Amino acid sequence: xxxxxxxxxxxxxxxxxxxxxxxxxxxxxxxxxxxxxxxxxxxxxxxxxxxxxxxxxxxxxxxxxxxxxxxxxxxxxxxxxxxxxxxxxxxxxxxxxxxxxxxxxxxxxxxxxxxxxxxxxxxxxxxxxxxxxxxxxxxxxxxxxxxxxxxxxxxxxxxxxxxxxxxxxxxxxxxxxxxxxxxxxxxxxxxxxxxxxxxxxxxxxxxxxxxxxxxxxxxxxxxxxxxxxxxxxxxxxxxxxxxxxxxxxxxxxxxxxxxxxxxxxxxxxxxxxxxxxxxxxxxxxxxxxxxxxxxxxxxxxxxxxxxxxxxxxxxxxxxxxxxxxxxxxxxxxxxxxxxxxxxxxxxxxxxxxxxxxxxxxxxxxxxxxxxxxxxxxxxxxxxxxxxxxxxxxxxxxxxxxxxxxxxxxxxxxxxxxxxxxxxxxxxxx
Amino acid sequence: xxxxxxxxxxxxxxxxxxxxxxxxxxxxxxxxxxxxxxxxxxxxxxxxxxxxxxxxxxxxxxxxxxxxxxxxxxxxxxxxxxxxxxxxxxxxxxxxxxxxxxxxxxxxxxxxxxxxxxxxxxxxxxxxxxxxxxxxxxxxxxxxxxxxxxxxxxxxxxxxxxxxxxxxxxxxxxxxxxxxxxxxxxxxxxxxxxxxxxxxxxxxxxxxxxxxxxxxxxxxxxxxxxxxxxxxxxxxxxxxxxxxxxxxxxxxxxxxxxxxxxxxxxxxxxxxxxxxxxxx
Numbered sequence: 001x002x003x004x005x006x007x008x009x010x011x012x013x014x015x016x017x018x019x020x021x022x023x024x025x026x027x028x029x030x031x032x033x034x035x036x037x038x039x040x041x042x043x044x045x046x047x048x049x050x051x052x053x054x055x056x057x058x059x060x061x062x063x064x065x066x067x068x069x070x071x072x073x074x075x076x077x078x079x080x081x082x083x084x085x086x087x088x089x090x091x092x093x094x095x096x097x098x099x100x101x102x103x104x105x106x107x108x109x110x111x112x113x114x115x116x117x118x119x120x121x122x123x124x125x126x127x128x129x130x131x132x133x134x135x136x137x138x139x140x141x142x143x144x145x146x147x148x149x150x151x152x153x154x155x156x157x158x159x160x161x162x163x164x165x166x167x168x169x170x171x172x173x174x175x176x177x178x179x180x181x182x183x184x185x186x187x188x189x190x191x192x193x194x195x196x197x198x199x200x201x202x203x204x205x206x207x208x209x210x211x212x213x214x215x216x217x218x219x220x221x222x223x224x225x226x227x228x229x230x231x232x233x234x235x236x237x238x239x240x241x242x243x244x245x246x247x248x249x250x251x252x253x254x255x256x257x258x259x260x261x262x263x264x265x266x267x268x269x270x271x272x273x274x275x276x277x278x279x280x281x282x283x284x285x286x287x288x289x290x291x292x293x294x295x296x297x298x299x300x301x302x303x304x305x306x307x308x309x310x311x312x313x314x315x316x317x318x319x320x321x322x323x324x325x326x327x328x329x330x331x332x333x334x335x336x337x338x339x340x341x342x343x344x345x346x347x348x349x350x351x352x353x354x355x356x357x358x359x360x361x362x363x364x365x366x367x368x369x370x371x372x373x374x375x376x377x378x379x380x381x382x383x384x385x386x387x388x389x390x391x392x393x394x395x396x397x398x399x400x401x402x403x404x405x406x407x408x409x410x411x412x413x414x415x416x417x418x419x420x421x422x423x424x425x426x427x428x429x
Numbered sequence: 430x431x432x433x434x435x436x437x438x439x440x441x442x443x444x445x446x447x448x449x450x451x452x453x454x455x456x457x458x459x460x461x462x463x464x465x466x467x468x469x470x471x472x473x474x475x476x477x478x479x480x481x482x483x484x485x486x487x488x489x490x491x492x493x494x495x496x497x498x499x500x501x502x503x504x505x506x507x508x509x510x511x512x513x514x515x516x517x518x519x520x521x522x523x524x525x526x527x528x529x530x531x532x533x534x535x536x537x538x539x540x541x542x543x544x545x546x547x548x549x550x551x552x553x554x555x556x557x558x559x560x561x562x563x564x565x566x567x568x569x570x571x572x573x574x575x576x577x578x579x580x581x582x583x584x585x586x587x588x589x590x591x592x593x594x595x596x597x598x599x600x601x602x603x604x605x606x607x608x609x610x611x612x613x614x615x616x617x618x619x620x621x622x623x624x625x626x627x628x629x630x631x632x633x634x635x636x637x638x639x640x641x642x643x644x645x646x647x648x649x650x651x652x653x654x655x656x657x658x659x660x661x662x663x664x665x666x667x668x669x670x671x672x673x674x675x676x677x678x679x680x681x682x683x684x685x686x687x688x689x690x691x692x693x694x695x696x697x698x699x700x701x702x703x704x705x706x707x708x709x
Binding site: 093 | 468472547
């Protein structure tokens with residue numbers, strides 16, 4: 001028997017996506033457009049194609065020409081930007097999606113963990129959900145039965161095991177869900193960004209568990225944004241970019257390749273210049289000072305902006321934080337907030353800014369960057385200069401994802417002191 | 430490790446590749462089938478006041494209304510000497526079973542989209558698991574039927590032993606189109622609106638509230654293209670015995686239609702299920 005457990009050969013995955021075209025608000029035009037859409041959808045249906053929302057349809061390769069081989073017992077991480085194709089790759093390997101091109105050969109029983117608590121039912125008790133979730137993840141009843149005590153023990157919710165999970169706190173729910181997943185014992189395991197939730201203590205337990213799994217000689221494929229965890233857990237890294245395999249090799253090299261690809265992508269862009277200044281580059285930095293495209297909520301916001309100036313005095317630097325809907329949600333001005341102007345001697349200057357931590361909701365954001373004179377006239381403005389993403393946000397330190405799309409805004413309000421509740425005594429009548 | 434005692438399996442994933450392991454996988458995931466079925470049954474009557482009694486109330490009231498409307502007001506003939514209420518209930522039982530399977534199973538892939546987009550398993554388990562809910566309600570209704578028969582003093586003869594066969598037939602009649610619809614609805618959500626409509630119309634074009642014998646003889650064969658005609662006739666034959674002879678050519682037509690729909694349903698489902706996660 002060969003020692004290769006996963007072999008991917010020229011793997012490709014195509015999606016069809018639709019675009020909405022912006023037209024003027026003329027009724028006639030809108031009618032023509034919906035009539036055209038109706039005709040197109042009708043034709044699609046006759047040809048057995050899927051219905052795509054939007055006015056224009058485009059093919060999109062989420063994955064293209066990806067080749068790799070993974071040997072028995074290897075622990076490999078897949079890293080890449082958002083939309084690089086990591087999750088698509090895991091979904092193909094775990095048979096959820098069918099590849100459009102190429103082939104995959106798998107040797108061994110596979111389990112995949114794309115999220116914790118898949119299929120948990122609110123109305124069922126913790127005990128019932130353990131069996132339900134176990135079956136969904138591919139465990140037999142006997143296997144779940146054999147590990148039942150360990151699972152309950154790991155989750156720490158034994159007192160409530162016969163309570164419907166809808167009565168659980170979000171944290172208990174997540175612990176139970178992870179506990180089931182952590183006791184999956186298959187030869188090959190795929191894990192997506194599921195460790196990004198929970199408080200630090202729980203995260204540590206999850207990581208410990210993952211490294212235990214890794215040391216048991218099982219083959220593990222691990223997707224994460226958490227570079228520290230990736231570096232600690234794996235020895236080999238596969239870097240994806242735009243659906244293509246950018247690098248495959250030792251994890252340290254993979255991480256630096258990934259970081260480099262972040263800043264290189266930016267360097268390709270020409271942002272033009274203003275009359276008196278030019279913003280040359282801008283990056284969000286991680287704790288190690290490396291460029292990143294993800295922000296960990298509640299940590300300092302480190303930015304580096306490179307500006308070229310002429311001898312114009314009194315220029316200021318402005319940052320505008322925008323959410324996924326492009327709405328402004330935060331603002332900083334060096335000239336107003338810090339009374340600092342850009343140097344007036346000509347040359348390139350690197351600004352390093354460390355902003356106070358923000359507890360942002362998960363989702364996409366971007367910084368617009370501008371230089372301006374007298375805070376009124378924009379000299380050089382670059383919109384969407386630093387796009388970044390918050391992968392997961394758990395303000396309570398539990399596995400609840402506070403998302404932008406929930407519509408509760410983009411900032412989790414945090415307590416300055418522990419929440420106090422006091423009973424108010426009734427005044428005697 | 431418990432899992433290590435399983436033989437290692439080799440698996441090739443490729444576009445459009447016929448999955449030879451599918452039926453073996455189906456066996457391997459049989460427990461998931463039972464647990465999904467159990468889940469649907471377990472949560473069905475949670476947080477309701479009268480719980481399982483709903484399974485009694487609905488068919489019982491329908492029976493009373495149909496007996497009054499079709500039997501007393503429209504004065505449609507019963508079969509032989511059978512009380513009209515028993516005639517109606519013998520039709521209502523398979524109809525309720527089949528229509529609930531058709532509506533539950535056809536939407537089941539969509540309702541379980543969370544599972545479909547996050548885990549692999551043979552998708553065909555999902556619609557089949559919903560059948561169990563219909564069967565549980567059906568068993569409850571059987572108790573009412575026994576009560577009604579006792580009330581009217583109708584004693585079944587040996588024909589009743591054939592009833593399980595017709596129950597299985599009712600399931601097959603419904604699951605064929607349900608599989609087809611469950612697969613199609615993932616791509617074209619239009620069918621979400623079509624199925625309730627079909628169920629609504631089906632109640633009147635199937636001989637639920639009346640005897641199939643009221644249809645003129647020259648139309649009988651054509652009428653049997655609706656496979657529910659065969660199922661309901663079969664139920665009445667099994668329950669009422671000699672009072673309701675089975676019209677064999679019509680029954681054969683119903684069987685053929687059922688077999689065709691089942692083949693079409695499974696084929697369509699199998700062909701499209703690999704693309705479900707793309708579309709859901």
